[in-house]
Amino acid sequence: xxxxxxxxRDIRSESRLVVMRALLAAGDSTRxxxxxxxxxxxxxxxxxxxxxxxxxxxxxxxxxxxxVGRPSTGLRVNADRGRVVGxxxxxxxxxxxxxxxxxxxxxTIEAVxxxxxxxxxxxxxxxxxxLDAALERAQAKRDDVLGVGILLPGGMQRPVxxxxxxxxIWLHLDRLRDRLDLPVVIDNPLKAIAxxxxxxxxxxxxxxxxxxxxGFGVGAGIVQDGAVVRGATNSAxxxxxxxxxxxxxRCQCGRRGCVxxxxxxxxxxxxxxxxxxxxxxxxxxxxxxxxxxxxxxxEAGDAAAIATVERxxxxxxxxxxxxxxxxxxxxxxxxxxxxxPVFHERMMPIIRRxxxxxxxxxxxxxxxxxxxxRCGMDGIxxxxxxxxxxxxxxxxxxxxxxL
Amino acid sequence: xxxxxxxxRDIRSESRLVVMRALLAAGDSTRxxxxxxxxxxxxxxxxxxxxxxxxxxxxxxxxxxxxVGRPSTGLRVNADRGRVVGxxxxxxxxxxxxxxxxxxxxxTIEAVxxxxxxxxxxxxxxxxxxLDAALERAQAKRDDVLGVGILLPGGMQRPVxxxxxxxxIWLHLDRLRDRLDLPVVIDNPLKAIAxxxxxxxxxxxxxxxxxxxxGFGVGAGIVQDGAVVRGATNSAxxxxxxxxxxxxxRCQCGRRGCVxxxxxxxxxxxxxxxxxxxxxxxxxxxxxxxxxxxxxxxEAGDAAAIATVERxxxxxxxxxxxxxxxxxxxxxxxxxxxxxPVFHERMMPIIRRxxxxxxxxxxxxxxxxxxxxRCGMDGIxxxxxxxxxxxxxxxxxxxxxxL
Numbered sequence: 001x002x003x004x005x006x007x008x009r010d011i012r013s014e015s016r017l018v019v020m021r022a023l024l025a026a027g028d029s030t031r032x033x034x035x036x037x038x039x040x041x042x043x044x045x046x047x048x049x050x051x052x053x054x055x056x057x058x059x060x061x062x063x064x065x066x067x068v069g070r071p072s073t074g075l076r077v078n079a080d081r082g083r084v085v086g087x088x089x090x091x092x093x094x095x096x097x098x099x100x101x102x103x104x105x106x107x108t109i110e111a112v113x114x115x116x117x118x119x120x121x122x123x124x125x126x127x128x129x130x131l132d133a134a135l136e137r138a139q140a141k142r143d144d145v146l147g148v149g150i151l152l153p154g155g156m157q158r159p160v161x162x163x164x165x166x167x168x169i170w171l172h173l174d175r176l177r178d179r180l181d182l183p184v185v186i187d188n189p190l191k192a193i194a195x196x197x198x199x200x201x202x203x204x205x206x207x208x209x210x211x212x213x214x215g216f217g218v219g220a221g222i223v224q225d226g227a228v229v230r231g232a233t234n235s236a237x238x239x240x241x242x243x244x245x246x247x248x249x250r251c252q253c254g255r256r257g258c259v260x261x262x263x264x265x266x267x268x269x270x271x272x273x274x275x276x277x278x279x280x281x282x283x284x285x286x287x288x289x290x291x292x293x294x295x296x297x298x299e300a301g302d303a304a305a306i307a308t309v310e311r312x313x314x315x316x317x318x319x320x321x322x323x324x325x326x327x328x329x330x331x332x333x334x335x336x337x338x339x340x341p342v343f344h345e346r347m348m349p350i351i352r353r354x355x356x357x358x359x360x361x362x363x364x365x366x367x368x369x370x371x372x373x374r375c376g377m378d379g380i381x382x383x384x385x386x387x388x389x390x391x392x393x394x395x396x397x398x399x400x401x402x403l
Numbered sequence: 404x405x406x407x408x409x410x411x412r413d414i415r416s417e418s419r420l421v422v423m424r425a426l427l428a429a430g431d432s433t434r435x436x437x438x439x440x441x442x443x444x445x446x447x448x449x450x451x452x453x454x455x456x457x458x459x460x461x462x463x464x465x466x467x468x469x470x471v472g473r474p475s476t477g478l479r480v481n482a483d484r485g486r487v488v489g490x491x492x493x494x495x496x497x498x499x500x501x502x503x504x505x506x507x508x509x510x511t512i513e514a515v516x517x518x519x520x521x522x523x524x525x526x527x528x529x530x531x532x533x534l535d536a537a538l539e540r541a542q543a544k545r546d547d548v549l550g551v552g553i554l555l556p557g558g559m560q561r562p563v564x565x566x567x568x569x570x571x572i573w574l575h576l577d578r579l580r581d582r583l584d585l586p587v588v589i590d591n592p593l594k595a596i597a598x599x600x601x602x603x604x605x606x607x608x609x610x611x612x613x614x615x616x617x618g619f620g621v622g623a624g625i626v627q628d629g630a631v632v633r634g635a636t637n638s639a640x641x642x643x644x645x646x647x648x649x650x651x652x653r654c655q656c657g658r659r660g661c662v663x664x665x666x667x668x669x670x671x672x673x674x675x676x677x678x679x680x681x682x683x684x685x686x687x688x689x690x691x692x693x694x695x696x697x698x699x700x701x702e703a704g705d706a707a708a709i710a711t712v713e714r715x716x717x718x719x720x721x722x723x724x725x726x727x728x729x730x731x732x733x734x735x736x737x738x739x740x741x742x743x744p745v746f747h748e749r750m751m752p753i754i755r756r757x758x759x760x761x762x763x764x765x766x767x768x769x770x771x772x773x774x775x776x777r778c779g780m781d782g783i784x785x786x787x788x789x790x791x792x793x794x795x796x797x798x799x800x801x802x803x804x805x806l
Contacts, residue, residue, distance in 0.1 A: 010442075011414050039413075208635050220729070224632055231731020231766070232611050238763040242725035245649045245660075246718070255724075255761050257648075315649070321658075322645035326623070326729060328634020358658050360641040363634070 012048075013396040015040055017386070019048045020057070023077050024102060025204050028061060030072040049075060055392050056081045057101070077102040082146040084388075085134060086380040087127055088189075089152060091116040096130040098138035099381045101146060103200065107138035120172040128179055142182065146388045149380030150176075150186045153217055185387045189213060189376040190237040194221025194228045195386075196379030197333055201372050206330040210323050211372075212239065214316075214336030216286065218260040221379075222327060240264070244319055262315045265291060265337070271311050276304035288337060295342045313347035317354025324359040324367060331368045339371040415451075416799040418443055420789070422451045423460070426480050427505060428607050431464060433475040452478060458795050459484045460504070480505040485549035487791075488537060489783040490530050491592075492555060494519040499533040501541035502784045504549060506603065510541035523575040531582055545585065549791045552783030553579075553589045556620055588790045592616060592779040593640040597624025597631045598789075599782030600736055604775050609733040613726050614775075615642065617719075617739030619689065621663040623726060624782075643667070647722055665718045668694060668740070674714050679707035691740060698745045716750035720757025727762040727770060734771045742774040 015038075022037045023029055031049055035042040052058035059081075061074035081101035088095045094111040109130060117126050127150065135142065177184050193211045197203040202211075209223040218240030222229040229236045240260035241253050248257030249270060261267045266286045272294065273282045281293055297305035320332060337343060338351075348369070355364050389395040418441075425440045426432055434452055438445045455461035462484075464477035482505035491498045495518075500511040512533060520529050530553065538545065580587050596614045600606040605614075612626040621643030625632040632639045643663035644656050651660030652673060664670045669689045675697065676685040684696055700708035723735060740746060741754075751772070758767050792798040 011418075015414075222729075224627055225630060227628060229627055229730070232609075232733040232769065233731060233766060235764060235766040236729065236731040238728040238731075238766065241763040242728040243646060243648075243721060246647050246651070246721055248649070253763060318646060318649055322725075323729075325641040325645040326625075326639065326726075327632070328636060328639040328641075330635040360644040360656060361638060363636060363638040363641065366635065 010396050013394070015044060016048050016051065016389070016394050019045060020052065020077070020389075021199055021204065023058065023075060024199065027076065029075050030064065031075065032072060034075070051394060055394065057389065057392075057394070079104055083135070083138065083140045083144045084146055084381045084384045085131055085148045086377045086384070087130055087148065087150050088377060088380075089123065089127060089130075089150065091118055094126055094130045095377070096127075096134035097377050097381070098134045098140055099378070101385065103378055103381055103385065105378070106140070107134055109134045109137055120175070124172065124176050124179055127176065131180070142180070145182050147183045147185065147384035148180060149192070149384035149387075150184060151189055151192055151376050151380045152186055153189060183384075183387060183391060185380075185384050187234075187380060187383055188219075189379075190219040190221040191228060191230065191234070192221070192376030192379030192383060193333075193335060193374075194223050194237070194379070195382050196374050196376065197221065197372070198223050198226070198228060199382040200378055201374060202331045202333050202370050208327070208329045209331045209333060210327055210329045211333040211335060212320070212323070213376075214263055214334070214338045215288075216265050218263050218336075220323060222329075224327070239319070239323060242322065244315060259315075259319045263312065263319060268294070268308065268312050271315075272304060272308040275307045275311070279304050281305070291337050291340075291343075295346070298346065299342075309343070309346055310350060313350035314354055316347070317351040318358050320351065321355045321358030321364070324355060324364045328363050329367070331370055333370045333372050335372060335375060339373075344371060413799050416797070418447060419451050419454065419792070419797050422448060423455065423480070423792075424602055424607060426461065426478060427602065430479065432478050433467065434478065435475060437478070454797060458797065460792065460795075460797070482507055486538070486541065486543045486547045487549055487784045487787045488534055488551045489780040489787070490533055490537075490551065490553050491780060491783075492526065492530060492533075492553065494521055497529055497533045498780070499530075499537035500780050500784070501537050501543055502781070504788065506781055506784055506788065508781070509543070510537055512537045512540055523578070527575065527579050527582060530579065534583070545583070548585050550586045550588065550787035551583060552595070552787035552790075553587060554592055554595055554779050554783045555589055556592060586787075586790060586794060588783075588787050590637075590783060590786055591622075592782075593622040593624040594631060594633065594637070595624070595779030595782030595786060596736075596738060596777075597626050597640070597782070598785050599777050599779065600624065600775070601626050601629070601631060602785040603781055604777060605734045605736050605773050611730070611732045612734045612736060613730055613732040614736040614738060615723070615726070616779075617666055617737070617741045618691075619668050621666050621739075625730060625732075627730070642722070642726060645725065647718060662718075662722045666715065666722060671697070671711065671715050674718075675707060675711040678710045678714070682707050684708070694740050694743075694746075698749070701749065702745075712746070712749055713753060716753035717757055719750070720754040721761055723754065724758045724761030724767070727758060727767045731766050732770070734773055736773045736775050738775060738778060742776075747774060 018038050019034055022034055031042060031045050035045045049058060056078055059076055059078035061076050063071040064074045079100040079102035084099045086097045092113045097108040098106045100106055111130055117123055173186060193213055197209050197211050202209045203223045207226050211221040213219050220237045220239035222237050241255060241258045243257050244259045244262050245257040249261040250256050251258035251261040269282060269286060269290060272279055284290055294305050294308060298309045316338060386395055421441050422437055425437055434445060434448050438448045452461060459481055461478055462481035464479050466474040467477045482503040484504035487502045489500045495516045497514040501509045503509055514533055520526055576589060596616055600612050600614050605612045606626045610629050614624040616622050623640045623642035625640050644658060644661045646660050647662045647665050648660040652664040653659055654661035654664040672685060672689060672693060675682055687693055697708050701712045719741060789798055
């Protein structure tokens with residue numbers, strides 16, 4: 001990775017993204033309001049808006065009568081500029097969502113496969129069919145699509161040690177691009193969730209945000225000083241594979257003691273098994289259904305289920321305190337199973353106490369928690385939109401070239 | 404903390420720092436070379452140089468005959484603009500170093516106290532005497548001083564739970580300023596080490612750097628995308644108080660299982676005591692002298708000492724892999740006891756193997772290690788210099804106002 005240098009071109013690019021996000025946040029705005037909102041000069045905002053108008057990214061909405069002085073021209077992100085499609089793909093599950101160019105959701109389709117979809121050709125077929133089905137539901141055509149974002153769990157740069165099977169399509173990205181004849185960008189859910197927070201969530205109000213994702217896998221998307229942290233090879237945020245316990249439980253990644261081995265769905269089940277080896281819920285698939293059943297059992301007074309939920313909250317609080325220690329964020333946005341209201345109610349008091357107690361000094365004293373319903377899908381759409389702006393020459397964001 | 408907004412003023416400020424660092428790196432340079440080195444336009448560089456010349460931060464060194472075209476004017480950071488003083492203070496140890504305005508080291512003094520210096524007035528006295536002694540050795544006067552940087556271990560924002568005694572002077576910063584009648588900036592060693600890497604070390608060649616500091620305490624200074632990560636309340640980088648082992652050893656901070664409880668000097672001794680409870684080196688003060696004796700014993704074939712050194716290397720490798728998981732740096736700069744050649748030789752093969760094995764995917768495949776001899780002292784001098792540029796209106800760096 002090259003040394004970060006702040007070129008004039010990068011500065012223009014960053015300013016364009018700042019204006020774009022401010023306009024998305026405002027819905028309707030004016031050049032003057034955007035200058036106020038961003039702190040950029042009116043002259044800079046006007047130049048940027050001119051560039052965005054030129055490419056149809058932004059549209060004028062007519063003259064607005066102001067309370068003082070001349071009427072000003074209304075501005076809005078041009079939703080009709082085109083469509084952006086996000087596709088989330090695991091080996092048995094696929095979801096595709098069509099967004100307008102202002103990142104408004106238009107239509108979603110889901111697909112489930114009884115058999116794992118593993119061969120690259122089959123995965124590509126599945127993505128193409130899912131994308132077309134979503135476009136049909138959104139009454140859109142492929143010609144309308146400005147960009148496609150593919151969300152793949154797991155490390156995306158090169159084949160990794162404990163690689164989720166679907167990630168193999170990373171190696172066949174060119175074939176996917178050829179099949180679709182559309183610009184395609186691939187990223188992992190951590191970066192997408194962080195990008196969603198930056199474009200549409202807490203990252204618009206705070207400079208330092210960590211979004212944690214708790215599911216079968218566990219990870220974090222990091223926003224520092226208003227930018228998504230990617231690291232040297234786009235693999236920053238793998239909090240799920242940092243240590244909870246040296247030489248602790250074996251993780252599916254091969255390491256021992258990872259956060260994910262305690263806080264992924266399978267890890268929660270293992271905590272139950274350690275609490276009560278004969279408990280009926282220790283058997284069955286490692287799905288969110290297990291977690292629902294666990295909470296139901298806890299609500300019904302099942303002692304082992306209660307102990308497991310509480311122990312899991314202690315693990316989560318301790319693991320979040322590690323993120324506070326290293327990154328000292330203003331907000332932690334919790335997504336995934338722990339954000340479900342039923343977990344939230346039972347676990348959050350324990351989690352808050354533990355984070356406060358375990359964080360260095362008073363680093364967590366003013367820490368806020370949020371429970372956004374957004375997932376990585378709108379984030380990958382934002383990344384695809386950013387990529388489109390890059391193709392137009394409007395943005396020079398440094399991303400790993402291979403993506 | 405306010406939302407990060409990229410104002411035109413911030414952009415000028417960032418560009419000035421970029422030019423300043425490039426000029427420090429080059430020693431002697433020209434406007435054209437600086438434009439090449441930074442990627443900024445020649446016009447922008449010329450404007451910035453004009454600002455820096457106006458305040459005497461940069462000096463012209465006369466006309467240089469170029470190989471092609473007109474001769475160009477040489478430029479250099481104006482070392483004689485004034486002096487910057489760094490002071491490191493613990494409760495029994497003080498060190499003060501005088502730098503010129505190009506961050507060249509001129510003179511250092513050390514002071515040791517048999518009794519802990521704990522009362523705020525005594526600490527302030529000690530700092531003032533140390534600063535004056537260092538200035539005298541550097542043949543400089545207080546009037547020459549552009550800024551003073553105080554390095555204090557521990558959380559600096561507000562009184563913290565397990566507060567090192569000397570940190571209390573944080574609460575009396577105004578009195579220190581009154582006594583010295585000089586601009587004073589206080590920061591912790593982690594931020595100073597990161598700033599030193601950014602201004603003078605790996606951070607000039609890489610965008611993503613983590614500098615770890617291993618001493619009595621343990622911490623990390625983080626550079627991401629060419630900027631020091633401070634977090635919401637300036638307490639980012641407290642890697643020493645992230646988990647190595649849930650419910651593990653009691654740390655002096657009150658938490659259990661912190662990295663510092665295994666990798667601070669006291670933690671290494673505890674590993675020895677767990678390996679061989681009756682070992683003679685388990686007794687004595689927790690100083691670097693213990694570590695030297697430990698390595699000597701290992702070199703002499705002492706099985707418990709060898710096992711302790713090797714176990715410590717496993718702990719350190721695992722804890723560094725956590726930083727790779729979350730931050731995915733290009734370089735880890737190791738400072739403190741592990742950078743001493745004797746540890747380095749015995750431990751680095753184990754550390755490298757462990758970091759590679761424990762890091763997610765191939766996130767550590769291209770990771771480099773460095774062992775800079777610089778410590779936080781030149782970093783706090785750089786922070787003091789940055790502060791001086793801020794007082795002149797040249798820099799708008801967002802730092803926590805209380806500092």
